[in-house]
Amino acid sequence: MTTLGALFYADVRSLVNQLREIRRAPGRSVVWVLFVLFVAGLIGFRIYNASHRAHFGRHIVAGAGMLDLMACFAIALLGAALAFGGRYAGLFAHPAEARFIIDSPAQPFVATLYVQVRQIVRGSARQALGLLYMAVIYLPQTLPAASLVRDLVLIGVAFAFIAAVPLARQLLSPRLAPFAFAAGAACLAAAVAVALRAGASALSTTVPAAGALARHLPAWHPGAIFTAGAPGGDATIAAMLVCTGALFAYVAQRARDAYPELYELSMKRLARVERLRARSFGLAARAPQTPVHRTAAAGPAPAGVAIFIWRAWTEYRRTNSVRATSIETATCLIAGYAVARIAQVTRPEMLVTFASSVLNIAFIIAVMRSATLATELRRPLFWLSGATLFERLCALGLAQSWRLIGWLVLGGIGLAAGGASAPVVVAALIVAPCGAALALAIGYASYALLPYEADQRGPLLFVRLLLGYVLIVPPIVAGIAIAALERITLTGLIAASVIALLEAGVLLGFASWRLDRMSISLR
Amino acid sequence: MSLSVSGLTKRFGGKTAIDDLSFAVARGEIVGLLGPNGAGKSTTFACLAGLARPDAGTIRFDGRLLESDRGRTVAVIPETPDVYPLLTVWEHLVFVARLCRLDAGWEARGEALLARFAMLGERDTVGNALSKGMRQKTLIAATVLAGTPVLLLDEPMIGLDPRGQRELREMLAELRAAGTALMISTHQLESAEALSDRIIVLNHGKLVVSGTIEELRADHAGSLEDIFLDLTRT
Numbered sequence: 001m002t003t004l005g006a007l008f009y010a011d012v013r014s015l016v017n018q019l020r021e022i023r024r025a026p027g028r029s030v031v032w033v034l035f036v037l038f039v040a041g042l043i044g045f046r047i048y049n050a051s052h053r054a055h056f057g058r059h060i061v062a063g064a065g066m067l068d069l070m071a072c073f074a075i076a077l078l079g080a081a082l083a084f085g086g087r088y089a090g091l092f093a094h095p096a097e098a099r100f101i102i103d104s105p106a107q108p109f110v111a112t113l114y115v116q117v118r119q120i121v122r123g124s125a126r127q128a129l130g131l132l133y134m135a136v137i138y139l140p141q142t143l144p145a146a147s148l149v150r151d152l153v154l155i156g157v158a159f160a161f162i163a164a165v166p167l168a169r170q171l172l173s174p175r176l177a178p179f180a181f182a183a184g185a186a187c188l189a190a191a192v193a194v195a196l197r198a199g200a201s202a203l204s205t206t207v208p209a210a211g212a213l214a215r216h217l218p219a220w221h222p223g224a225i226f227t228a229g230a231p232g233g234d235a236t237i238a239a240m241l242v243c244t245g246a247l248f249a250y251v252a253q254r255a256r257d258a259y260p261e262l263y264e265l266s267m268k269r270l271a272r273v274e275r276l277r278a279r280s281f282g283l284a285a286r287a288p289q290t291p292v293h294r295t296a297a298a299g300p301a302p303a304g305v306a307i308f309i310w311r312a313w314t315e316y317r318r319t320n321s322v323r324a325t326s327i328e329t330a331t332c333l334i335a336g337y338a339v340a341r342i343a344q345v346t347r348p349e350m351l352v353t354f355a356s357s358v359l360n361i362a363f364i365i366a367v368m369r370s371a372t373l374a375t376e377l378r379r380p381l382f383w384l385s386g387a388t389l390f391e392r393l394c395a396l397g398l399a400q401s402w403r404l405i406g407w408l409v410l411g412g413i414g415l416a417a418g419g420a421s422a423p424v425v426v427a428a429l430i431v432a433p434c435g436a437a438l439a440l441a442i443g444y445a446s447y448a449l450l451p452y453e454a455d456q457r458g459p460l461l462f463v464r465l466l467l468g469y470v471l472i473v474p475p476i477v478a479g480i481a482i483a484a485l486e487r488i489t490l491t492g493l494i495a496a497s498v499i500a501l502l503e504a505g506v507l508l509g510f511a512s513w514r515l516d517r518m519s520i521s522l523r
Numbered sequence: 524m525s526l527s528v529s530g531l532t533k534r535f536g537g538k539t540a541i542d543d544l545s546f547a548v549a550r551g552e553i554v555g556l557l558g559p560n561g562a563g564k565s566t567t568f569a570c571l572a573g574l575a576r577p578d579a580g581t582i583r584f585d586g587r588l589l590e591s592d593r594g595r596t597v598a599v600i601p602e603t604p605d606v607y608p609l610l611t612v613w614e615h616l617v618f619v620a621r622l623c624r625l626d627a628g629w630e631a632r633g634e635a636l637l638a639r640f641a642m643l644g645e646r647d648t649v650g651n652a653l654s655k656g657m658r659q660k661t662l663i664a665a666t667v668l669a670g671t672p673v674l675l676l677d678e679p680m681i682g683l684d685p686r687g688q689r690e691l692r693e694m695l696a697e698l699r700a701a702g703t704a705l706m707i708s709t710h711q712l713e714s715a716e717a718l719s720d721r722i723i724v725l726n727h728g729k730l731v732v733s734g735t736i737e738e739l740r741a742d743h744a745g746s747l748e749d750i751f752l753d754l755t756r757t
Contacts, residue, residue: 024536275608275651307621315609318649379605380662381615383572384669385623386595517576 004110007101011118018454031450035459038466072194074155075187078162083184086166090269091115091251091262098263112255112262116167116248120160154237161240164247170265171254305387305395312399332407336414336428343420359432365404366436367464370443372400374451377515389512393444397508401440408432423489431479434497434504435472441507442467448514471507475499525550525704526571526597526673531580533566533728540566542728544580548704550672553695555719556708559755563728564708568675571706572599584673595623598671602678604658606650612637612661613646619665629668636664639690656682663691673704680714692718712747722747726755 022028080086091112092098101111169180200213255262301310320328343351376382376396412428446463475496483492531544541563548554558564569575571582573593582589584596606615616633619625637643640660645653653661659682666674676695680688695705695718709715715722716736724731731754732739736747743750 301617301621303621303624305622307618310621311607311610311614311618314614315607318609379607380572380599380601381607381619381622381665383574384594384598384619384666384671386592387622388592 004106004114006104007111007114021452022454028450028452028455031455031459031463035462038462072191072198074158074162075194076191078165079184079187079189079191081162081165081169081184082187083181085169087272088269089166089170090266091119091167091255092266093119094270095267098266102259102263108256108259109252112252113248116164116251120163123163124156124160150234150237157237157240157244161244161247164244167265168247168250171251171258171261304385305391308392308395308399309402312402316403328407329410332410333414333417336411336416336420337418338414339411340415340418340420340424359435362404362408362432362436363439363468366401366439367443367446367468370440370447373444373447389516390509393508393512393515397437397440397444397504401436404436405433408436423493426490426493430497431493431500434500435475438471438475438500438504438507439468441504441511442471444511445507445514448511448518451515451518471503474503525585527583528571529581529583531567531570531582532578533563533570533575534578540728541570541577541725544725544728544730546723546730546733548673548706550702550704551699552720553699553705553707553718555715555722556706556725557710557712557715557722557751558725558731561727562725562755564725565677566728567725568599568677568706568708571673571675572597574599594671596671597673597675598666598669599675600662600666600677600679602681604655604662604682606653606658606661608651609649611647611649612642612653612657612664615650615661615665616668619669623669625668625670633664633668636668639694640664640687641690656684656687659683660687663694667694667698672702674698674706676705676707678709678711679707680709680711712751716747724751724754726757731755 022032092101092115097115101108101115104111172180196213301307339351339354373396382392409429412425412432415428416425442464446460446467449463450460478499479492479496481492482495483489486492526548528547529545531541532539533541544563544567546554556564556567566575570577573589584593589596607618610618613633616629616636620629620633634643637646640663642657642660642664645657648657650658650661659679663676663679679691683691695707699705699720707715707718719736721733721735722739723733732742734742739747739750743753745753
């Protein structure tokens with residue numbers, strides 16, 4: 001068996017064994033079947049909608065330049081990858097694979113090419129599902145099915161191209177690095193121009209200065225090759241595929257001489273991914289490698305499970321300077337204030353679009369916090385003391401979400417300062433934090449339901465979405481009903497918050513019950 | 524007797540990891556748990572520590588059935604020293620002391636533990652910056668500080684330097700003298716022989732033999748290694 005054959009054999013057997021594992025547990029099999037049906041249903045629903053030109057009420061979003069903004073995001077990613085390489089660039093999936101390939105008599109070109117293609121295919125599976133979901137929600141519903149497929153392929157190829165850049169960039173000769181940096185800077189500048197233009201166009205009817213700015217910014221941007229439509233689409237796909245292939249070939253061609261560098265990059269990536277999984281909360285969680293003075297620790301430590309919150313606070317202080325915290329606080333306050341002021345001069349649908357986007361992001365952040373639960377449970381110190389698992393999960397949930405809740409509360413204060421109406425301020429100060437708690441509990445409960453790594457790449461997303469959208473209905477319905485009955489919006493908002501908290505409590509109870517019955521590996 | 528296990532059985536799918544296991548560990552006793560790879564040692568520890576739910580059997584401490592609050596009774600030190608990456612060594616002790624609501628004298632005990640493991644110089648170093656051995660020492664110090672009456676150690680000597688190993692041996696002897704029930708799972712037979720009052724050998728999830736070294740030698744010829752290989756031949 002050749003090295004390539006051995007690699008392929010290992011990948012196929014891993015997949016088959018995972019499927020066997022799933023088949024052994026009837027519950028997991030059912031969830032996987034439901035997940036596949038969900039994906040098929042999503043595609044079928046979209047095609048049906050396209051063929052019947054059904055109205056789905058999302059034209060506001062599409063009309064507001066959402067496609068331009070998506071293209072802008074892709075250009076910014078490409079620019080960052082070109083300019084700086086990428087902290088998550090790596091070739092080998094794990095140390096054993098690296099040793100196997102490096103020690104084998106295989107042609108480095110072929111083996112490296114295979115590994116790169118496999119990484120892209122594996123890495124893009126989850127993103128592809130995300131894209132499908134985005135396509136259902138955001139792309140114009142009158143788009144024919146064939147165009148939709150072409151658009152999705154285009155986006156997929158674009159992301160594959162962008163994903164191939166960082167590794168090649170890391171291996172680039174130092175003499176060529178300035179050119180790559182310049183190209184990356186140009187892409188970032190173009191992305192900023194697109195974002196500015198989209199924002200200015202959206203505000204042009206209500207803010208005169210924004211209209212003037214929109215007129216002065218060029219209409220064409222590099223992202224237009226993504227959004228130009230069908231005629232250019234095929235050529236763009238072909239061009240990007242060629243570019244992606246060229247990048248893969250470049251890395252593969254350099255592989256033999258660059259194995260030490262590729263190994264080091266891969267190990268760094270693995271360490272970063274591990275750190276990302278393990279971190280409690282935060283955007284910059286690189287641990288200081290030098291001794292820390294005791295004065296840097298947080299204040300008095302509380303007794304009992306509240307120590308989990310103290311731990312999160314200590315970790316936060318260790319990884320965030322006072323300046324970073326001040327900037328974060330000011331950003332939330334200013335954002336809230338700006339939204340309140342803009343809302344007074346713009347159309348309500350703009351505000352609804354913005355608010356729903358922010359809430360969606362907050363929801364995703366809160367739900368994803370559950371990804372660190374597995375790491376927590378593996379730590380033996382977590383299990384010390386006589387506290388129940390429910391108490392531990394409640395404390396851990398608070399420890400993992402206090403920062404997000406802080407952002408929402410600060411945003412609420414900014415809204416109040418900007419003159420937003422009382423219900424809006426209450427929604428930001430009370431309802432949104434309660435919603436964040438509910439989202440976190442959904443994350444814990446869905447993890448407890450599907451704790452296996454293979455499931456987390458597939459149906460866990462589906463279960464989270466399903467639970468999220470089902471459980472968000474009772475607070476909304478109850479809130480609206482009570483507000484209508486009492487004729488006081490505030491009462492409705494408070495009722496919605498209480499129901500969201502109750503649901504969160506039930507979900508945490510379920511998660512602790514289920515985790516208590518599972519076998520947890522400390523390895 | 525303090526810790527008593529009766530009819531413990533744990534299955535993973537169709538595979539029986541431990542099968543009708545019964546034994547007891549007295550207060551002030553060190554029991555060495557031996558067995559080849561896959562014999563069920565780690566699963567036994569997981570069941571005792573409440574990390575795996577047995578399919579059958581009971582686990583009692585001083586006659587009381589151990590429920591989900593067993594964290595105050597049983598502590599486990601796993602083979603992989605998984606510490607909090609952003610907490611310092613001392614903060615690990617603070618964490619455990621406050622979580623377990625230890626009395627006011629814990630700080631002095633914590634200092635003494637760090638001194639024994641020659642870790643006073645590392646007390647303000649974060650977990651991420653510690654070597655594997657230092658992480659192991661941190662975890663042992665934090666777990667010993669919690670003062671649970673039952674302590675389970677999975678390959679505790681791996682990763683420790685010779686001085687650390689000696690300190691740990693002495694510490695375990697002190698814990699035994701103080702009345703702690705200790706179980707040590709290891710493949711290092713010399714270490715098990717030197718530390719343990721009694722040996723339990725598992726094979727294919729079943730208890731093969733339980734007794735003191737002298738009792739084992741009375742029934743089987745040769746060194747502990749010979750006895751172990753003989754008992755776990757199949």
